[in-house]
Structures are given as structure tokens and as C-alpha cells.
Amino acid sequence: MKISKLTLLLMLFVSTMSAQKKPNILYIICDDLGYGDVQALNPEKGKILTPKIDAFAKEAMTFTDAHSASAVCTPSRYAILTGRYSWRSRLQHGVLASGDELDPLIAEDLTTVPKMLKKAGYKTAAIGKWHLGFKFVDDDGNPVQVYDGKKVVGPAIGSTVPNGPVSRGFDSYIGFHHSRVMKTVIKDDKVVDKMPPIKMLQFLGDNAEDYIANASKTDEPFFMYLALNSPHSPVVPSEAWQGKSGMGAYADFVMETDDVVGRVLEALEKNGIADNTLVFFTSDNGCSAPVAKAGKLEKEFGHYPSANFRGYKSDIWEGAHRIPFIVKWPGQIEAGSENDKLICQTSLMATCAEIAGLSLGDDEGVDSYSILPLLENKKAKTDYNLVVHHSINGKFSIRNKKWKLELTPGSGGWSSPTDSKAMKENYPDIQLYNMKTDVEETTNVYDKHPKLVKKMTAQLKEIVENGRTTSGTLQENDVKVDMFKTGQTKASAAH
Secondary structure (H helix, E strand, C coil), X not given: CXXXXXXXXXXXXXXXXXXXXXXEEEEEEEECXXXXXXXXXXXXXXXXXXXXXXXXXXXXXXXXXXXXXCCCHHHHHHHHHHCCCHHHCCCCXXXXXXXXXCCCCCCCCCCCHHHHHHCCCCEEEEEEECCCCCCCECCCCCECCCECCCCECXXXXXXXXXXXXXXXXXXXXXXXXXXXXXCEEEECCEEEEECCHHHHHHHHHHHHHXXXXXXXXXXXXXXXEEEEEEECCCCCCCHHHCXXXXXXXXXXXXXXXXXXXXXXXXXXXXXXXHHHEEEEEEECCCCCHHHHCHHHHHHHHXXXXXXXXXXXXXCXXXXXXXXXXXEEXXXXXXXXXXXXXXEXXXXXXXXXXXXXXXXXXXXXXXXXXXXXXXXXXXXXXXXXCCEEEECCCCCEEEECCCEEEECCCCCCCCCCCCHXXXXXXXXXXXXXXXXXXXXXXXXXCHHHCHHHHHHHHHHHHHHHHHCCCCCCCCCCCCCCCCCCCXXXXXXXCCC
């Protein structure tokens, strides 16, 4: 049947209107920003001024029991982009470092959030830190040396990144791999410039503003993954922000981070697209105590980067993975609302799928539950009942709303007592805390609830062995996963 020009025009108009109704989606992910570093989340023990984020929270929904998928950055970023816990991959502890970072952690055939959203007509952009692995190669495809064992020696401008962000679903990318090579600026799949780390944060803000301005002139919705470098080390507040806080460089850097976040949010307003943009503001994990000089901040200034939670980045305790998670969507999310439901950043993928009108395949987003019902109604019921935590040492924990079981005698990370110290002092192999009455994790009650310990251990084992948290066909983990890190701790009665 022949279609008239008028019909074609009407079809095009309807298609354009449909595309415009889909919201733009923006992830703003800070690096090592503690829950307590945002003053709106920590009004009594938060002394660093964060006026832009605080103002954003008044227009958004704040989740008070939200968690990164890991206590350190590579695995949490993997989970954010794939809806899959990183311990299902080859990375069983720590982050990608020299030697093991040459192969991308995200498999080429694994669906990512940007790959998924492109099916719904989204343009996709990544700006900032990647730290998910890639090689640098020369024009002949030969690997380019980055480290000489002691210091960064490359890569040279012109080197290619054949398996970076643009090979994992992003239409465009500008940023850096991780903190050790922050001076290397990558655009799409090429090293294009060298830059002092002190300029990187403002550089990322500039590029985010430019992207928003250009994207606002088109009818296509966009997904932007904005991964800031701050306040992670190197702690390098720019000259204009040095000394602003009166509490040291880390606090200055947090204040500058707040300002850059404000600039990006203001760009949405200036370009007339704020009302049709869904913004997720969060952090990849908690504050790094050594970097922040947390002891000094607490004792001298009364600032607690983990608020009232125990631990810091790297640990199994709350301060390592309970993170800022604030969501704004004008007209859809109640402004100034608070939600105490237990969630994890793995939820982002399924949430975006539902918003974009997409269905996840059976092997996609295997640990991702949509929190769209919670965004639309903070009292909504959810099947999202269990979250798995993971420390830098690869120690596991499982959490429901009331209880948290930790399969390690110590912090699982850098905080005292470390696992080795806890073992020497004959601490119990497991920890169980009532998160309703003991959110600071002060009283281990594992010995009073043996049946609960057994039940939660079995639930964790099922999640690990099934290859998924969500319902569906059982999946395979990439490697064998050792829940108990056999050999690192004494045999537990809960095994």
C-alpha cells in the first residue's frame, strides 16, 4: 500500500513527540564521597558546606539506606553499568591495577546501560573516570607501556584505546582511566592531551555543560554517565578553592565537587531541559579515611565523613558502602522526600529500562531490580529484599532490612581491626548486627541467633550459586566464587 506524504509527516511527528517524552537520564557519580560529606545527609556531624547538593536534595528524593555494590570503585562501577555484581566476574577482590587492567572487566557481549538505552533511541555519553580496564596501543596495535614498575611513563598522545567506553555502548567519551593516569586525557578511543590533575575536575564540568547545551538542541533523549574524579586522591582542589573550607585540602575538594555538581544541574535549567531530565546523584563508595585524614577532620573540626556509620572505604561496615543517593525527576518524584527502603546501585539498570519502556533479557541486569515504584511512591511495596555487600578483601555480607550478616571477623578492609588482627585476637568468624537498633554495628549478636545466621548464609549462597539475584533462568558466574575466602579466616560454624 502506498503511503502519502501527509501520512509520513504525521508518522514522523508522532515519532518525534514520543522521543521527546522520554526523559534524559543523568548519572552524577562522585569518587569516594562519604555519606556524611553531604551536609543535608549529616546535619549534625557534617561541617563541610555543600549548598548545591543540599539544594538539589530539597527538589529530589533522598534514599537513606542506599548502597554501592562494593566498598571500592572498579567493582561498584561495573555493577552500576551492568546491573550485575562484580564478584560474578574475574575480579574477586580489590580494583583493577597494573597488569590486570589490560583486559576490559566488562565483557564485550555483556549488555550495559548505554547499550540498552540506545535501543530506545538514546544518545549516550561518558565523561570522566572509567577504571574498568582497557589497553593502550600504538598505530600498529602493539601494547603501549604505561608503567615502568615505579612510575607512569605513558601512554603518548595519539595512542589508541581499542576497548574502552565507546566499545561498551557509549557514543562518545572524554575523560581518563583512573587516578594513576589522570594526566592522560582520552577522547572516544584516542589519547588526545596531557593535563595536570588539578585541572581535571573543572575540565569534566566544562565538558558536561557543553554536552548538555548541544544535546538540548536535538529531539533525541540522552544518557550521560558523569564520573567525577573527586574527592578521590590526588586531592587537588583548584586554586580558586584552596583554603575555602578552613579544614584542609580534602574539605576544599568536597566543596569544589559540590560546586561542579551545581554547575551541571544549572546547565540543565539554562538549556530548558531540567523538567524532562532524571538525575541520579551518588558516589561509588564511601570516604577514604587515609586520603581525607578523617581522624583529624573528626577530632579537630567535628566533621564525620561516614556520619554515624562504622568504617570507611574498603570495609564491610556501613561507612564503606552506604552512600549518598539522591534522585530528581520533576513532576514524577516528590520534591524534598525521603525514602528509607534498602536499595543498591545495581538497581539503576532495571530502573532505566522500565523508564525507557524496555524489557531486560533473561541474562541482562541479573542483580537489578527496578526502583521506579519507589521513586513514584516512597511507600510502595518492593521485592527488593536482599542486598549483597563486598569489601576490598573480597569478604561478603548479606543484608535485609533488619539484619546484616558479615562473613569475616574484622573490617574486611583497611579499618581496625583488620581481618588478620581480628583473627589473632580470636574474634568470631562472623558478625551479625540488628540494623534497626544498632546501625553503628557495635554489638555482634551472631551467637544469639544461630537459626538466622544459618538462614541468611543459605540465602547468600543461593544468590552466589544461581548467578543472579532476580528471578529467571539460572546464570553462570565467570569464575568460581568462594563466599568464605577459604584460608583467610578460620572455619565458621555457619558454613
